[in-house]
Amino acid sequence: MSESLIQTSLLPWQQTQFQRLQVLQSNNRLAHAWLLAGKPGIGKLAFAQHFARQLLCRKATSHGPCGTCQDCHLFAAGTHPDLQLLQPETRQLKIELIREAIAFAQNTSQRGGAKVIIINPAESMNINAANALLKILEEPPAQTFLLLVSEQPGLLLLTLRSRCQRLDFPSPPAAQALAWLQQQPDADTSAVFHLQLAQGAPLRALALMRAGTEQAFGALIQNLEALANGETTPVQAAKKCEETGIAACIDYQLLGVSGLLAVLQGGVELPVAALTPLLARCNQVAGTGMIRRLHDYYQSLVKARKTAMATNNANPLLMLEALFSEWSRVTAFNRARSS
Template sequence: MAVAQTDMNVSHELPWLERSKQRLLDQIAQQRLPHAVLFSGPDGIGKSQLMRWLGHRLLCASPTIDGACGQCRSCLLIAAGSHPDLLQLQAEKNTIGVDLVRQAIATLSETAHQQGARVVLINNAQQMTESAANALLKTLEEPGQSAFLLLSAPSAGQLVATITSRCQEHLVALPDEQQALDWLKQQGIHAELSHLRLNGGAPLRTQQFIASELHNKLDAFLVRLLAVIKGEPAAMALIDDAVADFPASYHWLSALLLDLQKVIAGLGPQHLMFSTHWTELQAIAQRLQQQSPDWAPWLSHWQPILAASGLNQSMQWQAMLLELQHKLEQRQQPLVSSR
């Protein structure tokens, strides 16, 4: 369904959201909560959970100091996924079109079935088409009594200015690294700091990374890639995995080369993505006579080639890794692709 009633069972196990929740509760208590709120922040930190929690609180008939009561008729309807005054727009093929927005506008303009608030949620609001965003403007200006429009996006800059200027932005911050790792451990997930950093510090993205067993692929990839950097021929297993796991494999390669650059610049293991490979990276840095290459032009050259369709990507990875070895051997030369 393009527009759906949504299950509002919200996990209370995201401790880094507590500060945001309290800010929103304070706004409600002071009658300062705007009718349009844009939740911004990186993917994987719980923006949609926070947005649903607020929608739940706004629809609850007997809210507590912590949020929705979970027991009133509205809360029971939410739990059953059948609250008539709650809608969540769902993108079709990564696009939120004007017809979906018009349905949401119609919902907000109707009289509430439960004699309370009406709430529309738009996850990934940056996926709205230009016509959809334009259709939403009038509703943002005149939402109606007890009508709330809650949007989320990675950043306000990804939405047109006419939308963001009519919303109050609520930035959802990343947790600190230790809090994120502690939470993952409580979920039964053994995540290393490198896994968290690879996923931008976002706990939910890291959780999915581990669940997909990409961490095991990462470990094997790094061992084989370090062998290539040391001068050994690229193993076919490395080539096959690199192709299969692209674009993650390109991200891993970039991160390892950046770590090498950091070691050459004199930074300690606490500053690395892959601190467990500190000793190996130190040895490579010494072999390079502590010269710090700029990998950016070379990586920028290869990224579109590795992403291109219609090319034999196994051959492209082989060629790239051979060129990497050549550049390391010829470390006195600028690290710009000769292709």
């Protein structure tokens, strides 16, 4: 019946990390605070939740939580009283939530076992929130475990980081990621494309696949072509891409440009067929500094992505216009030659 709801959610590429924590736990040597670090879209939060369930289940084994006890049922229903999952509604985690978490940590466990706090992402705490959290880390209450999930651990307070054990999550091997992605209920033939687009991050690839990204990617590449051909302006092109969102627009271009560079430099195959017309244009001017100019454009994209992620008030339309202007310049020589 509800059995399937509470099956383990450990991802196939997380066995090593799970075993490391599980062995420490079974020897009563598990540190009370962990920093789960790795790039976005590889399942760090899923891992944190799975391990929280492992800590709360009193019949857990080295294979994972039992899935049938009262604690497992409460967990599956999302109502376990000794678990707190803190996530920001917008970009910043409110200090009130951290204060609640501190009170939660100091209170006795309601079910008589462990208590677990998950913060995702840890970098969403502002300095006041992080300082407040230090209280728990400095005087950790018994049987209370803190799992901090982070894409950018470098942004965390050093005093916070130094009080956590770090658990790294590298990207899964490509074959394993693809096999997993192809097994998902909504998987289709675009799995390979989306895994490339997500730069090997399987959960991100799945989200992109479900969002039907392939079409939006194709539309963006058409825009880049039109700009290279002088058939549209940066302002018009940016307007067309507004709906797709700045982050996705930059990601698609990063994939597109890195794909073109790989082909031009290394003679490898194009990662996605939609890039064929752009490659043809680049090939028309091979040996005219196209590779260097593509490299420069790639760096601009990387910089723009950081800005788009880091600031609240970045104007996405203006950023896209600036990028597309640069793209027009990158391909301008090309246009002069061929027309």
